[in-house]
Amino acid sequence: MKKINIILVMLLVLASLFTIQSCTKNSEPDPVIYQAAMPATPTPAVNAVVALTGSSGSPQPITLSWAGTKNDGTANQIVWQVYFGSTSHPAYVGNTAKGTNSFSVQVTAGGTYYWQVITIDANNVQSTSAVWSFEVNSNPGVPSSMSPANNAASISIAKTLTWLGSDPEGDLLKYDVYLGTTNPPAQVASGLTSPSYTPASALAYSKKYYWKIVANDPFGGTNSSLVDSFTTAPFLPDYTVFFGKALELAPSVSASKTHLVSVQIDTVAHKITLLNPLADDMIQAGWAQTYIGVHPIYITYNPATKALSSVAHQPWLDSFPDPIEQGPMYLEVTSGTIDPVAKTLKIVWTLTASTTEFNGPGNPLTAKLASSTYTMQ
Numbered sequence: 001m002k003k004i005n006i007i008l009v010m011l012l013v014l015a016s017l018f019t020i021q022s023c024t025k026n027s028e029p030d031p032v033i034y035q036a037a038m039p040a041t042p043t044p045a046v047n048a049v050v051a052l053t054g055s056s057g058s059p060q061p062i063t064l065s066w067a068g069t070k071n072d073g074t075a076n077q078i079v080w081q082v083y084f085g086s087t088s089h090p091a092y093v094g095n096t097a098k099g100t101n102s103f104s105v106q107v108t109a110g111g112t113y114y115w116q117v118i119t120i121d122a123n124n125v126q127s128t129s130a131v132w133s134f135e136v137n138s139n140p141g142v143p144s145s146m147s148p149a150n151n152a153a154s155i156s157i158a159k160t161l162t163w164l165g166s167d168p169e170g171d172l173l174k175y176d177v178y179l180g181t182t183n184p185p186a187q188v189a190s191g192l193t194s195p196s197y198t199p200a201s202a203l204a205y206s207k208k209y210y211w212k213i214v215a216n217d218p219f220g221g222t223n224s225s226l227v228d229s230f231t232t233a234p235f236l237p238d239y240t241v242f243f244g245k246a247l248e249l250a251p252s253v254s255a256s257k258t259h260l261v262s263v264q265i266d267t268v269a270h271k272i273t274l275l276n277p278l279a280d281d282m283i284q285a286g287w288a289q290t291y292i293g294v295h296p297i298y299i300t301y302n303p304a305t306k307a308l309s310s311v312a313h314q315p316w317l318d319s320f321p322d323p324i325e326q327g328p329m330y331l332e333v334t335s336g337t338i339d340p341v342a343k344t345l346k347i348v349w350t351l352t353a354s355t356t357e358f359n360g361p362g363n364p365l366t367a368k369l370a371s372s373t374y375t376m377q
Contacts, residue, residue, distance in 0.1 A: 039080065039101070039117045039129040041067040048134045051220035052110050062136075064115055065102035066129070081118040088131060090114045110138025110168060110221075140173055140215040140223045141166035143195075148230040155230045157203040162196045163213050163225070171217040179211040183227060205235040237306075237340030239265035263345065272299040272308075272338065272345070297331055299347070301338050308336035308347060346373045 043065045044050055053060060069078065077098035083090040084105045096103050107113060112133055119127045145164040148155045165173045177189040177197045181204075189197055195213075203209065208231045214224045242263040264273040274297040300309050336347040349372065 037069040037078070037119055037121075038127045039066045039068045039119055042115075042129075042132045044134040046132050046134065049219050050134060050136050052107070052137050052139055053220075059106040059108055060136075061104050061106050063102055063104050064117075066117055068101045068117075068119060078119055078121050081120060083116040083118075084113065085115075086111055086113055088114050088133075090116055090131065107136050110136045112136075137171075137217065137219040137221050138168040139221040140171070140217050141168070142223050143175070143213040143215050143225040146211075146213070146225060146228050148228075150226075150228040150230070152230040154233040157205060157232050158198075159203070159232075160196055160198040161211060165195050165213075165215045167215075167217055167221075169217075171219070171221075173215050173217055176214040176216065177211070178214070178227075179209060181207055181209055183210040183229075185210040185212065185227065203232050205232055207232050239267055239338075239340050241340055241343045242338075242345060267303075270301050270303050272301060273297070274299060274345075297333075299333050299336075306337050306339060308333050308338060344373055344375050 044062070050062060064082065064084070066080075068080070079098050080096045080101060080103070082093050082096065082103040082105075084093045084103075085091045093105060094103065101117075103117075105115075112135055114131055114133045116131045117129050143163045143165050145162075147162045148159060161177070161179070163175075165175065167173055172193070174190075175192040175195060175197075176187055177192065178185040179188045179197075179199070180186045188199070208229055210227050210229045212225045212227045214222060216222050242265055265271075266273075301307065302309075330352045332350045332352070334348045334350045336345070338345050
C-alpha cells in the first residue's frame with residue numbers, strides 16, 4: 001500500500017512539472033524582426049533629363065539624393081551604400097556619411113546613367129532600392145560647314161549664311177546668329193529652326209564681316225562655332241543696263257516719253273556718250289521734236305561718287321529742222337548722276353543758243369537750265 005501511495009505522489013509531481021513547463025513556453029513573446037527603411041523618391045527622378053553644363057570631357061558633379069529614415073529608431077544613424085554607372089548594373093562607388101541620404105557623383109558626357117542605394121542600419125540590416133536611371137543631356141555638336149568659308153572674299157552683299165548642325169540625341173536644335181563688322185559680332189537673330197540666315201538688308205560693299213552660330217537644344221545644351229570672317233565684294237556697277245529703251249522724264253515742262261536712246265559707257269575712261277535724246281524739256285513738249293542730228297553729247301562721271309560733269313559747249317547745231325532759225329545751239333551738263341543700280345541717268349542741262357525761237361527776234365537765248373531723267377527699262 002505504501003508503494004502505491006509513493007507511486008501516485010510521484011505521478012502527481014511529474015504532472016505538475018509538465019504543466020508548469022507548458023505554461024512557461026506559451027508565455028514567451030514572438031521574436032523581433034528588424035527591417036531597414038527602404039530608400040525611395042530618388043533625385044534626379046527616374047527618366048529625368050539633366051543638363052550637361054560643362055564642356056564634353058570635363059567632370060560635372062551631380063548630387064544623388066533619396067528619401068529615407070536617418071536613424072533606426074534608437075538614435076543609431078544609418079548609412080547607405082551607393083552604386084552608380086552607365087550600365088544597368090551600376091558599380092559600387094562609396095558609402096554616405098552616417099545619417100546623410102545624398103551622395104555626389106561625376107559625369108563627363110551625356111547618356112543614360114543608372115544608380116541604386118542600399119540602406120544599412122546599426123544592426124547591419126539592409127534594404128535595397130530599385131535600380132533608378134536618368135538622362136544626362138549631351139551638348140549639340142559645334143556648328144560646321146559654315147558658308148561663307150572663313151576668310152572668304154568677294155562675297156555677295158545679298159549672301160545667305162548657311163551651316164550644319166547636329167545633336168547626339170537627335171534633338172531639334174535652334175540657332176542664334178551673330179553678325180557684324182566688329183569682333184565679337186552682335187546677335188542679329190535667335191531661335192532659328194533652319195540652319196540658314198539671310199540679313200534683312202543687304203550688306204555693305206567691300207566690308208569685312210565677323211559671324212558665329214550658337215546651337216541650342218531643348219534641354220539647355222548649347223555649343224558655339226568659332227568666330228569666322230568674310231569680306232564682301234566691291235561695288236561693280238553694271239552699266240550695260242543703259243542700252244535699250246528708256247523713259248525720259250522732263251520735269252520743267254512735265255514731258256515724258258518712252259523711246260530708244262543710245263548710251264555708250266566707257267568704264268575705263270569713265271565717259272558717257274549719249275545719242276538721240278528727246279530733250280522735250282528744252283524745245284517744248286508740244287513740238288514733239290526728236291534729236292535728229294549726229295552730234296553726240298559727251299558726259300564724264302566720277303566712278304566713286306557717280307556724279308556727272310560735261311565737256312563744255314557741245315554743239316547741237318543740227319538739232320532742229322531749221323538750224324538757221326533755231327540754231328546753232330549748245331548743250332552742257334551742269335550736274336547729274338548715273339546710277340547703275342537704280343538704272344537711272346539724271347542730267348541737268350545748260351542750253352545756250354543764238355536762236356530767236358525761244359525769246360523772239362533780237363533777244364537770243366543765252367542760257368536755259370533744264371533737267372532730264374532717263375530710266376532704263
